[in-house]
Amino acid sequence: MALKHDAGRGNPMPRWPLYILAALALAMAVFALIRFLPDRDLPVKGDAPDTDAPGLEQNNTPDQENVSGDEPQAGPNADVLAEADLLARGYYYDEALALLEGKEGDDIAAKRTEFEGLKAALVPYTGRYYHIFFHSLIIDTDLAFDNIGHSAKGYNEWMTTVSEFQKMLPLLLENDFVLYDITELVELDANGKAQPKQILLPEGKKPLVISIDDVNYYDYMKTDGFADRLDVDENGRVVTIVKDADGTEHATYDGDVMPILDSFVLEHPEFSFRGAKGIVAETGYAGAFGYRITDLDWFTPDEQKAMLAKVEEIAQALRNWGWQISSHSYTHNQYWNKLTITMDEMAYDTGRWKNEIEPYVGETNIFISPFGVHFGADEERFRYLIEEGGFNIYCPVGSNMNAWFEDDVFYMERLNLDGYTMIKHPERVSNHFFDPALVLDPARPPMD
Ligand SMILES: [Zn+2]
Numbered sequence: 001m002a003l004k005h006d007a008g009r010g011n012p013m014p015r016w017p018l019y020i021l022a023a024l025a026l027a028m029a030v031f032a033l034i035r036f037l038p039d040r041d042l043p044v045k046g047d048a049p050d051t052d053a054p055g056l057e058q059n060n061t062p063d064q065e066n067v068s069g070d071e072p073q074a075g076p077n078a079d080v081l082a083e084a085d086l087l088a089r090g091y092y093y094d095e096a097l098a099l100l101e102g103k104e105g106d107d108i109a110a111k112r113t114e115f116e117g118l119k120a121a122l123v124p125y126t127g128r129y130y131h132i133f134f135h136s137l138i139i140d141t142d143l144a145f146d147n148i149g150h151s152a153k154g155y156n157e158w159m160t161t162v163s164e165f166q167k168m169l170p171l172l173l174e175n176d177f178v179l180y181d182i183t184e185l186v187e188l189d190a191n192g193k194a195q196p197k198q199i200l201l202p203e204g205k206k207p208l209v210i211s212i213d214d215v216n217y218y219d220y221m222k223t224d225g226f227a228d229r230l231d232v233d234e235n236g237r238v239v240t241i242v243k244d245a246d247g248t249e250h251a252t253y254d255g256d257v258m259p260i261l262d263s264f265v266l267e268h269p270e271f272s273f274r275g276a277k278g279i280v281a282e283t284g285y286a287g288a289f290g291y292r293i294t295d296l297d298w299f300t301p302d303e304q305k306a307m308l309a310k311v312e313e314i315a316q317a318l319r320n321w322g323w324q325i326s327s328h329s330y331t332h333n334q335y336w337n338k339l340t341i342t343m344d345e346m347a348y349d350t351g352r353w354k355n356e357i358e359p360y361v362g363e364t365n366i367f368i369s370p371f372g373v374h375f376g377a378d379e380e381r382f383r384y385l386i387e388e389g390g391f392n393i394y395c396p397v398g399s400n401m402n403a404w405f406e407d408d409v410f411y412m413e414r415l416n417l418d419g420y421t422m423i424k425h426p427e428r429v430s431n432h433f434f435d436p437a438l439v440l441d442p443a444r445p446p447m448d
Contacts, residue, residue, distance in 0.1 A: 077105050084111060090269035091178075093119035118202075125199040129185070129403040130177065130432060131209040131395065131414040133368075136217065137162045137256050139242060140225030141443035149224045152445055157420040161441040162254060168417070169264045171434035172208065173271045179261075180207035181276035182324060182366065182393060185403075186410035194392060194405040201273065210278035211368055211395065211414060212257045213328055217290035227255035229290025231310070232317045237262065241290075262321055272322065279395075280318055281328035281368040284357040289314045294356050308360055315361040326366035327353050327389065337371040346381045350389050365392050372397025372414070377406050399428050423447045 080099060087096035096115050100108050138144040138161040145152040178201060185207070187197040199207055217229050227240035231251060240255025253259040258280065265272045287293040291307045299307065315325055330353040335341040341349070358364070367389060374396045375382035385391065386409060398413025399421070405411070415421065421428055422436035424447065429436045 075105070075107065077103060077107050081107060081111055084115070086269060088115050088118060090265075090275060091122075091273050092275075121202060122200040123203050125201045125205075125207060127206060129209070129401060129412060130206060131182075131211065131401055131403070131412050132417045132433070133211040133213060133397075133414040134160050134165065134257055134417060135213050136215060136221070136226050137165055137260075138225055139227060139255055141441060143223065143225030145443065145445050150220050153447075155224065155419075156444055156447055158416070158418050160418050161443070162260070164422075164439045164441050165257060165260060166254075167439040168434065169261070169271070171438065173268055175433060176205050177208040177433075178205045178270070179265070179272040179276045179278065179322075180209060181273070181322075182209045182279060182395075182412065184276075185209075185412070186393060186405070188392070188408065192408050194408055194410045196405060207273070209412065209414075210257070210261070211281055211326070212278065213281045213368060214283060214332070215256070215258075215280045215289060216283055216286050218286050227252075227290075230256075230258070230314050232313050236317055236320060238314060238317045238321065238323075258318065258321075258323065265322075275322040277322035277324075279324045279326050279366060279368065281326045282357060282361055283328045283332045283370070284330035284353050285332065287311075288357055288361055293360060294352075311360040319362065324364065324366060325361045326364050326368045326393075326395075327357070327391070328368045329353065329370040330357065332370045336369070336373055339373060339375070341381060343381060343384065346384050347388070350385055354389065363390070365390060366395065367391040367393065368395045368414075369397075372416075374398075377409070399425065401432075419444055419447065 080103060084096040084099045087093075087099065093115050097112060097119075100112055100115075135158060138155060138159050141161055144155045144159070144161075180199065180201075185197055185199065186194050189195050201207060215230070217227060222228065222243075228243045228249070229241050231239050231241050233239050233251060237253075238258050239251040239253060240259055242250050242252050242255045244250070253263055257278070261277055265277065282288045284294055287295065287307075288311050291311050292298065293307050293311055296304045296307075318325060329336060330349045333341075333345070333349070335345055367385065375385075386394070392408055393410045393412065395412045395414055397416060399415050401413050401415050403410070403412045415428060417429065417433075422440055423444075426436045
């Protein structure tokens with residue numbers, strides 16, 4: 001049995017105040033730079049408006065609710081109060097209180113009372129689970145929908161555009177969703193049975209899990225208006241590398257779900273429960289994060305070393321910023337889709353992911369099924385995947401977002417928030433989240 005007996009161990013980063021503060025301070029500095037540097041000598045496009053991305057205008061006016069707290073603070077405690085406020089907005093109440101320890105003043109005392117009140121007001125959440133998923137976002141709709149390369153139909157159905165994703169986030173926040181760490185939804189009891197773990201949130205808030213499938217930047221997408229690969233900036237933050245038509249590369253903060261969500265949470269810490277972001281799902285047959293680490297013999301020894309180190313660096317940066325990484329199978333072969341996968345194929349697929357991807361992206365107990373497939377809980381192939389893969393969170397696709405606990409596995413179905421669902425089944429979105437008409441990209445072609 002390769003099962004992990006503590007589902008909560010998925011995030012290897014200890015969450016102590018120093019780490020949080022360092023990350024927040026760094027994040028604020030980076031954010032301030034991206035936002036307000038008039039002369040952009042950083043290698044980033046950042047939030048600069050792209051001519052062809054209609055959803056970006058909202059990013060040009062910095063939110064009045066600034067990142068250092070709601071009200072301007074003054075006096076000798078101003079800095080510590082601002083830092084503590086930021087922590088408390090992200091539900092780090094104990095850490096915020098710890099920061100005030102040993103400090104004196106009426107303002108400190110009032111803040112302490114406020115944080116203790118907020119902490120006491122957390123209530124057990126008893127409602128349903130929510131899990132939505134995306135693929136890598138379309139940056140350039142002209143290229144994606146030009147029917148050169150991959151078909152426009154496929155992208156129109158299964159993808160979401162940058163502008164759509166950027167418009168969804170404030171709507172999700174307004175509707176009381178809070179990003180929640182999937183590994184904190186389940187725990188194993190003494191007998192190894194998966195059980196719901198208590199969720200504590202402010203009254204009225206709802207936990208939301210987000211995942212992104214196939215964050216591999218496959219070759220077929222390279223000329224269709226997607227990011228080329230991920231990288232890490234000089235401050236340890238994940239960026240998207242985007243190539244212009246002439247091959248010029250830019251590091252951007254708006255080229256896929258991860259950097260966009262990281263920016264949004266910097267502005268709105270209350271959208272993330274204790275730093276949780278989402279799940280980045282990797283296959284293996286084309287490497288990871290846009291680096292062909294499973295075709296190493298195409299490269300020189302130096303290139304091989306650099307690519308493997310880069311994948312490790314990106315994985316660690318993602319985890320530092322609250323992301324989980326999951327397996328999405330190695331092959332993503334049609335034998336999954338048709339459920340014809342044999343035991344031998346399951347062993348091959350699982351073995352290659354364990355041996356060639358996991359050592360670089362890190363251990364995970366989450367499996368996001370290719371094509372969203374379901375297996376019977378007792379099927380031999382499924383048990384092999386769970387036990388040899390070391391997974392106890394299994395996420396297929398299901399528009400009702402059902403979630404259940406059976407034996408040693410937590411099953412969490414996901415709703416695809418893509419063109420197909422938004423256009424063909426808008427009620428699946430509006431029943432829970434928002435009216436898709438508010439976000440749909442006008443650049444999408446008609447869908448038949
Ligand atoms: Zn997939």
